[in-house]
Amino acid sequence: MRLDELLARVCAAPRGSTVAAVVDLDGTLVTSSATAPTGFARYQGRSADELRKLGQTEFDTSGAGRLHTEVWELIEAHHQMGHTVVLACAAARFQAQPPADAIRAAHLLCTELEIVDGAITGRPAGATLTGPVRASAVRELAAREGINLAQSFAYGSDAGALPVMAAVGHPVAVCADPALGAEADRRSWPVLDCVKRGGKPSLIERVRTMGFYSGFAAGAGAGAAAGAWHRSKRAMVDVSFARGADFGLAAAGVRVRVVEGAQHLTSGRPGIFVFNHQSMLDPVIVMKLVRGKLTGVAKREARDMPGFGKLFEFAGVAFVDRGNTTQAKQALAPAVDKVREEGLSLLLAPEGTRSATPRIGEFKKGAFHIAMQAQAPMVPIVIRNAGEVWWKGSQVIRAGTVDVVVLPPVDTSTWQPATLADHVTEVRNMFVDTLAGWPGRSRGSA
Numbered sequence: 001m002r003l004d005e006l007l008a009r010v011c012a013a014p015r016g017s018t019v020a021a022v023v024d025l026d027g028t029l030v031t032s033s034a035t036a037p038t039g040f041a042r043y044q045g046r047s048a049d050e051l052r053k054l055g056q057t058e059f060d061t062s063g064a065g066r067l068h069t070e071v072w073e074l075i076e077a078h079h080q081m082g083h084t085v086v087l088a089c090a091a092a093r094f095q096a097q098p099p100a101d102a103i104r105a106a107h108l109l110c111t112e113l114e115i116v117d118g119a120i121t122g123r124p125a126g127a128t129l130t131g132p133v134r135a136s137a138v139r140e141l142a143a144r145e146g147i148n149l150a151q152s153f154a155y156g157s158d159a160g161a162l163p164v165m166a167a168v169g170h171p172v173a174v175c176a177d178p179a180l181g182a183e184a185d186r187r188s189w190p191v192l193d194c195v196k197r198g199g200k201p202s203l204i205e206r207v208r209t210m211g212f213y214s215g216f217a218a219g220a221g222a223g224a225a226a227g228a229w230h231r232s233k234r235a236m237v238d239v240s241f242a243r244g245a246d247f248g249l250a251a252a253g254v255r256v257r258v259v260e261g262a263q264h265l266t267s268g269r270p271g272i273f274v275f276n277h278q279s280m281l282d283p284v285i286v287m288k289l290v291r292g293k294l295t296g297v298a299k300r301e302a303r304d305m306p307g308f309g310k311l312f313e314f315a316g317v318a319f320v321d322r323g324n325t326t327q328a329k330q331a332l333a334p335a336v337d338k339v340r341e342e343g344l345s346l347l348l349a350p351e352g353t354r355s356a357t358p359r360i361g362e363f364k365k366g367a368f369h370i371a372m373q374a375q376a377p378m379v380p381i382v383i384r385n386a387g388e389v390w391w392k393g394s395q396v397i398r399a400g401t402v403d404v405v406v407l408p409p410v411d412t413s414t415w416q417p418a419t420l421a422d423h424v425t426e427v428r429n430m431f432v433d434t435l436a437g438w439p440g441r442s443r444g445s446a
Contacts, residue, residue: 006074006192017083052094068175086109111129410427
């Protein structure tokens with residue numbers, strides 16, 4: 001079944017917390033990994049706090065990159081409907097808590113590990129939460145919280161999730177294994193296929209990724225030629241960015257589609273173009289859209305990126321040491337001058353770094369300080385799914401279409417330092433609201 005159809009089913013369900021969305025972890029929320037309920041003995045002797053930190057690190061570095069964005073969208077739809085989101089799985093708490101937090105689960109049902117004298121014994125504290133045990137835990141939760149299971153949803157990928165799925169009125173098989181797939185077919189349950197994350201890159205993905213870098217290099221070569229012809233460093237930079245983005249994305253099989261607001265790419269210039277950041281492709285996508293007369297601000301580490309670092313440096317990008325507040329403020333002053341005196345537009349990611357999940361991270365104030373000081377409009381560029389073609393932790397690019405909405409320029413002429421935090425919240429909410437109510441995508445009314 002298509003994702004849009006499943007989203008429509010969620011939005012057609014009753015509103016409120018009496019409807020639950022019970023989600024399994026391994027194979028359902030994320031592509032299958034090593035979170036199976038085995039091997040707990042290797043954690044013997046560690047403290048609960050050590051495991052908590054380990055679980056968070058593992059999720060941030062690899063687990064988040066395996067999130068099924070299709071299931072993420074369904075969960076977000078459940079949140080909009082006011083449903084109770086539950087993560088129910090066999091994994092240990094330290095493995096399950098970070099993804100539960102990421103999806104804002106109201107309840108986490110998982111395997112607890114035994115702790116004696118502050119240390120993990122390596123044994124479960126009670127039954128491992130598999131199959132019927134998990135279903136019993138869900139029923140107990142429903143009775144305690146007043147959840148109507150007949151109106152609720154469950155998402156699972158293997159036979160271990162079958163008892164829970166059979167207990168609700170709206171089961172959905174996600175990336176179903178053969179056993180669950182056969183049962184779903186027999187019971188006429190909907191089946192959702194997701195793009196698998198992680199694993200060994202295919203040959204075509206490796207070739208496309210090499211093509212991306214080669215294409216960007218070819219664009220830089222075109223820029224060098226243009227600069228020599230016009231005897232202009234600016235012409236070289238403009239052509240390098242625009243053509244490099246065009247050639248690189250085309251070679252990688254990545255199409256950029258502006259769903260709404262293309263006119264705002266030119267109406268708010270020179271301006272501060274801000275974008276949400278999930279993928280290494282995001283700056284390249286924005287380069288393709290904004291094209292000429294632009295520069296940016298990047299983290300200091302970007303100076304060392306092969307190829308890109310030298311190009312950014314040549315283009316006058318301000319490199320900011322995020323760990324040094326004083327230096328960061330000094331680095332922003334030349335960026336303000338480029339907008340006010342040179343008429344250049346700036347490209348900035350207010351989150352500062354790529355978010356681990358599709359959720360918008362907290363916005364930093366740097367871009368807003370620049371916009372306020374430069375008296376330049378701020379143009380939000382909302383990127384929906386760049387993380388699906390090149391997600392965090394992956395070394396290769398997957399072909400696909402990235403959708404973008406460009407919002408109207410935000411007037412910054414009346415901004416003051418005392419109200420800057422309010423403007424940060426206002427603009428961030430624009431991103432959140434646009435992603436939640438994406439044009440053409442069915443959602444429940446507020």
